[in-house]
Amino acid sequence: xxxxxxxxxxxxxxxxxxxxxxxxxxxxxxxxxxxxxxxxxxxxxxxxxxxxxxxxxxxxxxxxxxxxxxxxxxxxxxxxxxxxxxxxxxxxxxxxxxxxxxxxxxxxxxxxxxxxxxxxxxxxxxxxxxxxxxxxxxxxxxxxxxxxxxxxxxxxxxxxxxxxxxxxxxxxxxxxxxxxxxxxxxxxxxxxxxxxxxxxxxxxxxxxxxxxxxxxxxxxxxxxxxxxxxxxxxxxxxxxxxxxxxxxxxxxxxxxxxxxxxxxxxxxxxxxxxxxxxxxxxxxxxxxxxxxxxxxxxxxxxxxxxxxxxxxxxxxxxxxxxxxxxxxxxxxxxxx
Amino acid sequence: xxxxxxxxxxxxxxxxxxxxxxxxxxxxxxxxxxxxxxxxxxxxxxxxxxxxxxxxxxxxxxxxxxxxxxxxxxxxxxxxxxxxxxxxxxxxxxxxxxxxxxxxxxxxxxxxxxxxxxxxxxxxxxxxxxxxxxxxxxxxxxxxxxxxxxxxxxxxxxxxxxxxxxxxxxxxxxxxxxxxxxxxxxxxxxxxxxxxxxxxxxxxxxxxxxxxxxxxxxxxxxxxxxxxxxxxxxxxxxxxxxxxxxxxxxxxxxxxxxxxxxxxxxxxxxxxxxxxxxxxxxxxxxxxxxxxxxxxxxxxxxxxxxxxxxxxxxxxxxxxxxxxxxxxxxxxxxxxxxxxxxxxxxxxxxxxxxxxxxxxxxxxxxxxxxxxxxxxxxxxxxxxxxxxxxxxxxxxxxxxxxxxxxxxxxxxxxxxxxxxxxxxxxxxxxxxxxxxxxxxxxxxxxxxxxxxxxxxxxxxxxxxxxxxxxxxxxxxxxxxxxxxxxxxxxxxxxxxxxxxxxxxxxxxxxxxxxxxxxxxxxxxxxxxxxxxxxxxxxxxxxxxxxxxxxxxxxxxxxxxxxxxxxxxxxxxxxxxxxxxxxx
Numbered sequence: 001x002x003x004x005x006x007x008x009x010x011x012x013x014x015x016x017x018x019x020x021x022x023x024x025x026x027x028x029x030x031x032x033x034x035x036x037x038x039x040x041x042x043x044x045x046x047x048x049x050x051x052x053x054x055x056x057x058x059x060x061x062x063x064x065x066x067x068x069x070x071x072x073x074x075x076x077x078x079x080x081x082x083x084x085x086x087x088x089x090x091x092x093x094x095x096x097x098x099x100x101x102x103x104x105x106x107x108x109x110x111x112x113x114x115x116x117x118x119x120x121x122x123x124x125x126x127x128x129x130x131x132x133x134x135x136x137x138x139x140x141x142x143x144x145x146x147x148x149x150x151x152x153x154x155x156x157x158x159x160x161x162x163x164x165x166x167x168x169x170x171x172x173x174x175x176x177x178x179x180x181x182x183x184x185x186x187x188x189x190x191x192x193x194x195x196x197x198x199x200x201x202x203x204x205x206x207x208x209x210x211x212x213x214x215x216x217x218x219x220x221x222x223x224x225x226x227x228x229x230x231x232x233x234x235x236x237x238x239x240x241x242x243x244x245x246x247x248x249x250x251x252x253x254x255x256x257x258x259x260x261x262x263x264x265x266x267x268x269x270x271x272x273x274x275x276x277x278x279x280x281x282x283x284x285x286x287x288x289x290x291x292x293x294x295x296x297x298x299x300x301x302x303x304x305x306x307x308x309x310x311x312x313x314x315x316x317x318x319x320x321x322x323x324x325x326x327x328x329x330x331x332x333x334x335x336x
Numbered sequence: 337x338x339x340x341x342x343x344x345x346x347x348x349x350x351x352x353x354x355x356x357x358x359x360x361x362x363x364x365x366x367x368x369x370x371x372x373x374x375x376x377x378x379x380x381x382x383x384x385x386x387x388x389x390x391x392x393x394x395x396x397x398x399x400x401x402x403x404x405x406x407x408x409x410x411x412x413x414x415x416x417x418x419x420x421x422x423x424x425x426x427x428x429x430x431x432x433x434x435x436x437x438x439x440x441x442x443x444x445x446x447x448x449x450x451x452x453x454x455x456x457x458x459x460x461x462x463x464x465x466x467x468x469x470x471x472x473x474x475x476x477x478x479x480x481x482x483x484x485x486x487x488x489x490x491x492x493x494x495x496x497x498x499x500x501x502x503x504x505x506x507x508x509x510x511x512x513x514x515x516x517x518x519x520x521x522x523x524x525x526x527x528x529x530x531x532x533x534x535x536x537x538x539x540x541x542x543x544x545x546x547x548x549x550x551x552x553x554x555x556x557x558x559x560x561x562x563x564x565x566x567x568x569x570x571x572x573x574x575x576x577x578x579x580x581x582x583x584x585x586x587x588x589x590x591x592x593x594x595x596x597x598x599x600x601x602x603x604x605x606x607x608x609x610x611x612x613x614x615x616x617x618x619x620x621x622x623x624x625x626x627x628x629x630x631x632x633x634x635x636x637x638x639x640x641x642x643x644x645x646x647x648x649x650x651x652x653x654x655x656x657x658x659x660x661x662x663x664x665x666x667x668x669x670x671x672x673x674x675x676x677x678x679x680x681x682x683x684x685x686x687x688x689x690x691x692x693x694x695x696x697x698x699x700x701x702x703x704x705x706x707x708x709x710x711x712x713x714x715x716x717x718x719x720x721x722x723x724x725x726x727x728x729x730x731x732x733x734x735x736x737x738x739x740x741x742x743x744x745x746x747x748x749x750x751x752x753x754x755x756x757x758x759x760x761x762x763x764x765x766x767x768x769x770x771x772x773x774x775x776x777x778x779x780x781x782x783x784x785x786x787x788x789x790x791x792x793x794x795x796x797x798x799x800x801x802x803x804x805x806x807x808x809x810x811x812x813x814x815x816x817x818x819x820x821x822x823x824x825x826x827x828x829x830x831x832x833x834x835x836x837x838x839x840x841x842x843x844x845x846x847x848x849x850x851x852x853x854x855x856x857x858x859x860x861x862x863x864x865x866x867x868x869x870x871x872x873x874x875x876x877x878x879x880x881x882x883x884x885x886x887x888x889x890x891x892x893x894x895x896x897x898x899x900x901x902x903x904x905x906x907x908x909x910x911x912x913x914x915x916x917x918x919x
Contacts, residue, residue, distance in 0.1 A: 036792065043791035043836045047402065047410055047494035050791065050836025054489030054497070061490040087491040088562015089513050105403065106491065106563030107582050115581070171618075179622050186628065284615040286584050294400070294583070294614070299787055 008323065012316040017076075019312040020305065024072050027301045038064045044299055045103045061086065062103055075100060075305065099309070100302035102295075109306040113288070117310065119189045120287035123210065123279060124272040126203050130211035131218055132265065138215070139222020140254060143230065154219060161216025170209040170282035177205060187283045206283045210276065214268065218261065225257030232256075258329055266322030267315070274311025373893060378656040378900050380433040382914065386898040391917045392608040395633040398617035400583045405566040406550035407485030408492040412661075412813065413635050415550050416906035419913050420588060420609060421571040422553035423599070425459050425478065425532075426544050428905035430601055430913040436903040437715060437817055439544045440601060443478065443554070443572070447544050454539040454859050459547070461530045466593045467556065468571040474529040477554035480512065483520050484560060485551040487511030491562040496815060498546055504535045513562065539857030541864055545816040548905075574604035585612040605899070605916035618642070625651060627895040630917045635909020636660070637889035640759075643701055646892055654895070658908035659713040660887040662813035663706050664697075664764065666752070667840035668880050671797070672806045674750070679742035681879035684807075685723040687735030689771040694728075694885050696767035697760045701890045706883035709823070710872045713904040716819030718869025722876040735775045747776020750806035753794050756783035761809050764884060768807075779807070795837040808840040811887065813907050819868020820856050827875050828852050841880035848874050 031041060042059035043050045059065050063074060077083070078098035084091050087106040094101065099109035138158070142151040177183045187205055190198040229235065230253050238248045277289035288307050295303035373383035403409050406422035419427055419442075427442040429435055441447055443465060448457040465473035485492055486500040488511040500506040504523035512520055523535040534543065559570050569577055574596075575588035588609040596604070611633060615623075621642040623629040632638075638646060646655050666684075674680040690705045697703075705728040707721035725731040739745055754765035762783065769779040782805070784793045793799055794808045814822035825831045829844030848871060855867035875881050889908050893900050896919045903911040 040792050040796070040835055044788060045493065046489065046791075046836065050833065051497065052834070054493055055836070057490035058493055086513075086562075088488075088564060089560060090562075092564070105566075105582065107567075112582060115584075174619070175622075179626055182626075281616060284612075284619055286614055290614065291583075297787065 005320075005324070008320050012320060015316055016309060016312055020076070020309055021072070023305055023308045024075065027299075027304055028071060029068050032068065075302075099306040102300050102303055104298050104300045109302050112291070112303070113306050113310055116286055116288050116291050117273075118191065119285055120273050120276060120280070120289060122189065122192060122199065122203060123206055123276055123285060123287060124269055126200065126207040127210035127214065127272070128265070128269050130207055131213075131215035134211065135215035135218025136222045136254075136258075136261065138219040140226055140249065142219065142223040143226030144249065146227065151223075155223070158216035158219045161212045162220075164213070166209055166213060166278040167282055169212055170206070170279060173205050173209055174282065187285075189285055189287075206279050206285065209282070210272075210279050218265075221261055221264065222257060225260060226253055229253050229256045255329065259326070262322055262325065262329060266318040270315035270318030271311075273314040274307065373900070374653050376656050378432070378891070378893065378902050378910065379658055381901065382432050383893060383900040384898040384918075386605070386916060386918070387603070388898075388916070388918075389605050389607070391606050391919050392610060393606045393631070393915060393917045394629045395609070395611045395631050395912075396615040396620045396623060396629050397611065397613050397633040398615055398620055399634065400613045402494040403492075403566050404580070404586065405492070405563075405569065406553040407481055407555060408494045408563070408566065409550060410495050412907040413633055413909060413912075415548075416635070416903065416909060417611075417633065417912045418550045418553070419573065419602075420575045421569060421573045421577065421591070422550050423465075423572045424550055425547040425552040427548050427601065428903060430901075430903070430911050432901040434904075436901070436911065437713075437905050439548060442599075442601065443473070443552075444547070448534075448547060450541070450543065450859060454541045454543070454857060455536045457534045457536070457540075457543045457547075459532050461532070462598045463530070464595055464598050465572065466595065467554075468576040468591045468593055470593045471556065472529070473554045473572055475526040475532040476529070477556055478532050478552055479520065479524045479526050480557045480560070481553055481555040482524065482551055483509075483512045484555060484562075487521070488513045488562070495551055496549065498549075498815075499534075499551065502536045502538065502540050502546075504537050506537070512557075538853070539859075541856055541859045541861075542816065542818055542820050545818060545821060548816060574599070574602050575609060578608075583613060585610070587611070602913055603899075603916075621892070624892050624894045630894055630897045630919070631910060631912075631915060632892070633912075635889065635891070635907065637701075638892050640698065642892075643698075643890060646890065647701065651892065654893045656889075656891040656893065656902055657701065658889050658891055658902040659711055659904065660703075660813065660889050661711055661713050661817060661904060661907040662811055662887045663709055663711045663883055664703070664761075664809075664811045664885040664887055665706065665709065666768065666882040666884060667808045667810050668882065669800055669806055669808060669840065669842055670880050671801060671842050672750075672804055674742060674744055674748050675806050675880070677742045678879055679738045680744060680748070682723075683735045683738035683742060683744075683775065684772065684777065685876075685879050685882055686725070686731050686738055687772055687775040687777065688768065688882060688884075689730040689774075690728040690884055692729070692771055693764055693767040696763045697885060698763075701888065702760065703885040703888040706886045708872050709827070709875055709881050709883050710819060710868060711814075711822075711886045713908060714814050714817050714819065714822050714868075716865045716868025716872075718866075718872065720869075720873060720876075722873065730771065730774075732775055739775065744776075747778065749778045749780070751804055752779045752781050752807040752809065753789075753805050754781060754783050754809045755786040755789050757786050761811070765809055768884075790836050790838065792835070794840055795833070796835045797832065797837065797842060798834070800840075800842075810838075810840050812838070817905050819865070819871065820852065823868065823871060823875075824852060824856075827871070827881070843875070843878065843880045845874070845878060848878070 038059055039055055042055050042064050046054045046058050063071055080096055082096040082098045083094050085094055085101050094108055101108055138154045142154045145151045188202050190202050192199040235252055238252050274288050277293055280287045280290040292307040377383045401414050402411050406418045423443045425444045426439050429438040429440045443461055444459040445462045448459050450457050461475055482499050485495050486497050487509055509521045525533040554572050556570055567580055571591045574591055574594045576591040578587045578589045580586045617639050620632050621638045668675040668681045670676055694705050710717045752765050754761045765781045812826050825838045827843050827848055829849050831839035832842050851871045855864050858864045896917050898916045898918055899914040901911050902908055
């Protein structure tokens with residue numbers, strides 16, 4: 001087990017290195033290959049009043065005058081041992097993990113990310129709880145009542161949920177419950193550590209919008225899985241042994257049907273932490289996804305790198321967790 | 337009733353989602369809104385005048401500032417807003433209508449005293465000025481603030497560099513972060529703690545306007561941390577930062593060491609000012625409509641989705657349609673054929689149906705048809721129309737005459753650029769394309785992202801020539817509201833740069849360059865102001881700029897906003913020094 005985890009962690013680090021190299025290449029190398037000079041790249045960060053002196057100064061200070069390989073090496077080195085920058089009268093130390101400085105605002109990237117991660121994480125956690133509970137419950141009920149009105153209505157709602165984009169459901173909920181029938185005065189992020197009740201209350205609408213989409217998907221997946229497992233021989237055997245129907249459904253049916261759900265949940269949750277762009281934008285939440293969009297718009301490369309690595313980390317980390325919990329759910333899985 | 341409102345809300349969101357233009361505005365029951373104001377009342381008066389102290393002014397903004405550091409910003413709204421915590425040598429009078437364009441002394445006890453040739457400007461600071469920590473403000477701090485903001489592009493690159501351009505020796509000075517000598521730049525002298533003297537390379541009669549830039553707000557050298565200074569700004573104004581969260585917001589509270597006796601222009605009524613950035617633009621509008629906030633800090637007006645709701649009905653009385661101090665125009669590049677021929681340029685001037693272009697951009701809420709490069713809210717604006725046509729619909733016969741004179745009687749093919757993330761500009765380009773097709777000018781539209789428009793494409797002459805970009809969409813607002821503040825960066829030959837240029841026509845007419853230089857050196861206010869209109873005519877005679885629209889902002893006053901007036905000095909947004917709240 002320990003060896004397995006160590007192997008997976010090494011694999012994850014390697015994967016993150018590859019992600020960083022690819023991201024770096026997309027944003028630093030491809031423009032160069034497309035004929036963009038270092039001066040043109042630097043001009044974007046000079047502000048409205050670009051002149052040769054300011055372009056040269058910015059180019060040098062951001063390291064854009066260095067070969068691409070050197071820039072990448074400096075970036076990776078900064079992540080591991082930190083770096084030193086001079087955006088003022090004195091040099092400042094950026095401690096490891098140093099994700100660099102924003103090309104636009106010259107603020108350190110890492111503190112910006114750490115301030116935004118809790119927002120995205122909170123959004124994903126709350127939504128996940130809602131969608132897993134509601135999705136799996138609806139899926140189970142639908143499977144057990146296959147073809148009946150409750151199944152048909154549930155699947156119709158599920159279809160609607162999958163079909164409706166967040167910017168629609170989010171805007172409708174926002175318009176209804178913040179402005180027309182103002183149950184909420186505002187939607188904002190209140191840190192969990194500050195006031196857990198306020199944290200949950202102010203994020204409830206974004207959670208519901210997001211969960212509506214995902215729970216629909218999970219309901220359909222659970223229903224399909226349950227229909228398959230409930231037809232298996234061991235279910236018939238369990239019933240023949242005289243087990244209670246709830247035990248048959250939860251302990252034997254649902255447990256087997258959950259394995260693919262857990263897999264996809266790991267992927268979805270990990271991805272969502274870094275990519276809930278639409279929900280964050282609709283509800284003006286300052287998370288990683290919205291920050292990613294802003295940084296891409298500004299062509300703020302260190303921030304693009306930072307958010308990409310954080311998003312990738314969550315995906316890799318969640319998948320690792322999923323692999324580890326497999327054994328608990330499915331006895332057929334063993335680590336070797 | 338609630339059910340009906342809920343249904344209406346769902347219906348309006350549905351309509352928006354499907355891209356339909358929502359008409360009407362739901363149920364119109366309710367009070368007057370916007371206090372005692374009427375439509376456009378804040379253009380010429382102060383709406384909801386109040387002298388009541390207290391309350392919190394809350395702002396939202398759909399984007400982030402370039403920086404709230406007074407020495408590292410070019411944004412008009414930051415220049416306006418920063419006056420709450422950073423006092424410049426001079427500023428624009430917080431007053432309604434034309435009075436708002438008047439420059440008044442701020443840190444200085446009077447406007448600058450120029451030498452006879454307007455090359456030396458002297459300012460005396462008021463007595464008793466203090467920072468938020470109680471330490472005195474000196475002229476050396478003003479000098480340091482100008483040096484860090486103009487001469488340290490490696491750290492503070494957002495702001496304009498007019499001081500660098502006009503101060504003697506400005507081209508050689510390395511900046512305060514590299515040059516550690518005690519004197520720094522010698523052309524700014526501080527003979528005592530209250531006096532500052534600027535020595536310029538050339539006569540510059542607009543210097544009092546230059547001194548309104550937030551770059552002249554003092555910064556104590558010992559507290560300067562370069563790019564990080566924005567996180568710990570030392571206030572010289574009536575408010576100081578209680579908190580600042582990069583890219584997310586800020587809260588300002590009263591600066592107890594600000595002495596109102598030293599500041600005749602600020603009433604400083606609210607106790608607190610809070611700002612939230614990156615708020616969904618539709619949410620900003622909704623928060624204004626439902627009076628959850630005092631103002632939209634961007635000051636560029638409501639979103640297209642909100643316009644139908646506020647153009648009529650109960651909210652109409654809360655709107656102000658202000659000139660944004662900017663002109664939307666098309667630059668015809670004089671170095672790209674066939675626009676190297678003046679007759680081909682004139683063919684476009686005569687042939688363009690400007691009314692159809694304005695309609696495509698959104699009609700009258702977006703602005704008025706432009707006939708001059710200078711917008712009406714800028715000092716020096718002179719009304720004229722060199723290429724007057726009935727209803728601004730163009731004159732096909734005259735356009736064809738010019739085409740014949742240009743040697744292209746059947747028209748020609750060319751390329752028009754537009755910024756892909758600016759829907760109004762793309763709509764403008766499409767309408768121009770349709771309009772000019774009637775006279776045989778076939779336009780291919782090429783779109784570029786606005787973030788790289790000047791740095792990589794339209795502002796790079798070599799790229800423009802190589803790709804034969806003959807027509808370039810452009811919008812420009814004055815750096816300060818005089819003819820020079822508007823024209824210098826867009827029609828002066830010196831504004832042509834290898835990249836990042838804003839003279840997209842590449843107009844380098846010696847007569848225009850000389851007229852600009854002569855006028856800015858003229859200390860006779862009336863003669864100087866007249867000259868800007870004359871130069872504008874010269875540009876239109878040259879036909880290298882096709883003015884299309886004088887841009888307008890459809891501003892919305894929230895009900896609780898008090899002391900609301902539009903300032904033309906800051907691109908037609910509300911004056912944030914005056915604004916207070918009844919909440």
